[in-house]
Amino acid sequence: MLSLENVGLxxxxxxxxxxxxxxxxxxxxxxxxTGPSGAGKTxxxxxITLALRPTRGVVTVLGHEVGKLRKDDIVALRxxxxxxxxDFRLLDHLTLYENVALPLRVxxxxxxxxxxxxxxxxxxxGLGGVxxxxxxxxxxxxxxxxxxARALIARPQLVLADEPTGNVDPTLARxxxxxxxxxxxxxxAVLVATHDLGLMDQYEPARRLVLADGRLLVFE
Amino acid sequence: MPSRLTTLFFPGPALDAPTPLxxxxxxxxxxxxxxxxxMTFLAALCAGGAVLVANASAEWRGEAxxxxxxxxxxGKGRDIEADLKTAAAIAEKTPGVHSVRIYTRAExxxxxxxxxxxxLDLSDLPTPxxxxxxxxxxxxxxxxxxxxxxxxxxxxxxxDDHHLxxxxxxxxxxxxxxxxxxIFLLVLIALGVVVASATRAAVAANRDIVDILHIVxxxxxxxxxxxxxxxxxxxxxxxxxGGGGAIGFFALAQLLSSQSHAGAGADQMQxxxxxxxxxxxxxxxILALVAGVAWLTAWLCQRTxxxxxxxxxx
Numbered sequence: 001m002l003s004l005e006n007v008g009l010x011x012x013x014x015x016x017x018x019x020x021x022x023x024x025x026x027x028x029x030x031x032x033x034t035g036p037s038g039a040g041k042t043x044x045x046x047x048i049t050l051a052l053r054p055t056r057g058v059v060t061v062l063g064h065e066v067g068k069l070r071k072d073d074i075v076a077l078r079x080x081x082x083x084x085x086x087d088f089r090l091l092d093h094l095t096l097y098e099n100v101a102l103p104l105r106v107x108x109x110x111x112x113x114x115x116x117x118x119x120x121x122x123x124x125x126g127l128g129g130v131x132x133x134x135x136x137x138x139x140x141x142x143x144x145x146x147x148x149a150r151a152l153i154a155r156p157q158l159v160l161a162d163e164p165t166g167n168v169d170p171t172l173a174r175x176x177x178x179x180x181x182x183x184x185x186x187x188x189a190v191l192v193a194t195h196d197l198g199l200m201d202q203y204e205p206a207r208r209l210v211l212a213d214g215r216l217l218v219f220e
Numbered sequence: 221m222p223s224r225l226t227t228l229f230f231p232g233p234a235l236d237a238p239t240p241l242x243x244x245x246x247x248x249x250x251x252x253x254x255x256x257x258x259m260t261f262l263a264a265l266c267a268g269g270a271v272l273v274a275n276a277s278a279e280w281r282g283e284a285x286x287x288x289x290x291x292x293x294x295g296k297g298r299d300i301e302a303d304l305k306t307a308a309a310i311a312e313k314t315p316g317v318h319s320v321r322i323y324t325r326a327e328x329x330x331x332x333x334x335x336x337x338x339x340l341d342l343s344d345l346p347t348p349x350x351x352x353x354x355x356x357x358x359x360x361x362x363x364x365x366x367x368x369x370x371x372x373x374x375x376x377x378x379x380d381d382h383h384l385x386x387x388x389x390x391x392x393x394x395x396x397x398x399x400x401x402x403i404f405l406l407v408l409i410a411l412g413v414v415v416a417s418a419t420r421a422a423v424a425a426n427r428d429i430v431d432i433l434h435i436v437x438x439x440x441x442x443x444x445x446x447x448x449x450x451x452x453x454x455x456x457x458x459x460x461x462g463g464g465g466a467i468g469f470f471a472l473a474q475l476l477s478s479q480s481h482a483g484a485g486a487d488q489m490q491x492x493x494x495x496x497x498x499x500x501x502x503x504x505x506i507l508a509l510v511a512g513v514a515w516l517t518a519w520l521c522q523r524t525x526x527x528x529x530x531x532x533x534x
Contacts (some may be wrong), residue, residue, distance in 0.1 A: 049435060051435075051532065055345075071440070071533060072439075074533070075437060075438075075439045078434075078435065078436070078437040079437035083436075089428070089431075089432050090432075090434075091241075091243075091429060092243075093239060093243035093431060094239050095239070098238060098239055100437050102432075102433075103239065103436040104242075105241075105438075106433060106436055106437055106438035106442055107437065108442075112240060150436070154437070155453055186235055208356075
C-alpha cells in the first residue's frame, strides 16, 4: 500500500527535515502519525500525496515507485487517495454537495451517475440537511465532516488526514475519529497525523508512528 | 430573466448547470474586468482616433486637389466685378474645369473671420476677391494654360493650384496618423502589461482552488481549461464593456457632430476628425480589439496556471 525506505528530505541547503524514514502501511490498516509541532508530519504527508519528492530514499505509493512516476500516473494515484486537511480546504464558491462530489466530477463523471452516492454519504456524515449551503456559513465540525466525505466519496484505498481534529471541540473530534474508523472498517488504509494524545487513546488497535527531529519510530 | 442580448454578451452558467470550478464572481475577477474594460476603452479610442484622422486626411488632400483658386486684387481703379467675370469666363473655357464660382464680397470677407474676428467693417480694406474653380475628377485640368490665359487678360490675377498646400497637408496627415498609431501601439503595450499583471493577481488569488483541484485528482488539462474558460468570460466581459463604451463614444460624437456645425471649434474638430464616422473598418477594428483582449486575458491565465502547475509538479 505504502512504503518508505531510508527516505530523507531537505529544503535547499537546510538540514534534513526528514532523516532515514522507513515504514510500511499495510492495506486496511489504521495508524496515527504523531510528534511535536514542526517535527515534519505535514511534510511527510505531502510527500505521500506526491506534492513533494524525497531528496533520497525510495517512496512507493499504491505499488508505484514515486521517482519513476509520469504526470498521468500521479493524477491516477491521487484519485486512489483521500486527503483530509486541518483547515478543511473546501471550495467556498461550491455547495457542500458540489464539494463532496468534487473528486468524482474531476474524473469526468456525469452528475446523474453519482448524485445518489453523494447524497447518501452526506446523510451518513450528518450533513444531508445542509447539502445546498456553502462552506462559509457552516461550523468547523460541519466543514470537517464535509472534508471527510469528500475524501471518502471516490472510495480511496489510502486515506490521509492531517490534524483532522485540530479545529474542532473534543465532542466533534470523537465523532470525526469515528468517521475515520468507519472508513478503515470499510476497507481503506488510514493514516492520521495528530498531536492529540487523547484522540489516539480512543482507538487502541491503531499503530503509532512517532516523528521527532526528523526521525520516525514505529510502535506496533 | 436575462435578455437574449445580455446572455450573448455576458454568458453565465445555464440553469441547473454545475457551478464552475473556477469561481465566477470574486473581488479579483471584478477588478480584472474593470482593468480590462478601461484599457480596452482607451485602446479603442486610440484605434478609432487613428482611423478618423487617416480618413479625414485623405479627405483634406482630395478636396484640395479637386479645387484651384483664382485671386484678384481690388483697388488700382479697376472694375473688380468685370475682372471677376472675365476671369470666370477664361476658367470655364479651360479643359478639365468642371465649374466656376465667384465668391461674393461678403463670402470673401467671411474667409478672414477666423483671423480678424467677427463684427469688423472690412469695406475700406482691399480685400482680395476669389473664384473657386472646381476641377473634373475624371481627368487632369490644363492649369498651365489657364494660368497663361489669366495673366494675358488680367496681369494682377493669380492662380493657386494648392500643390504646396496638398504637399503640406500630406506631410501633416502622415505625421498625425503615425503619431496616432504610435500612441495606439503604446496603449496596446500598456494594455498587455496591465492585463497580464491583473490576470496574474487574479490567478494568484485563486491558487488555493488550483491546489485543491490538484489534490482531489484533477489533471492539469482540466484545471487550465476551467480557468481559461472563466478568464475568457471575464476578459470578454471587460473588453465588451470597454469596446462598447468606445463605440458608443464615437456614435455619440458622430451624432453631435452632425447636429452642431456652428462655431470655429466645431469647424476645427470637423477639419481634424471629419464627421466622426468610423465606418465599417473602424468599428471592425474595435471589435477585433475586443476579441483580441478577451483572448489575451484567457491566454495569460492559461499560461499562469500552467506555470504554477508545472512548479508544484516538479
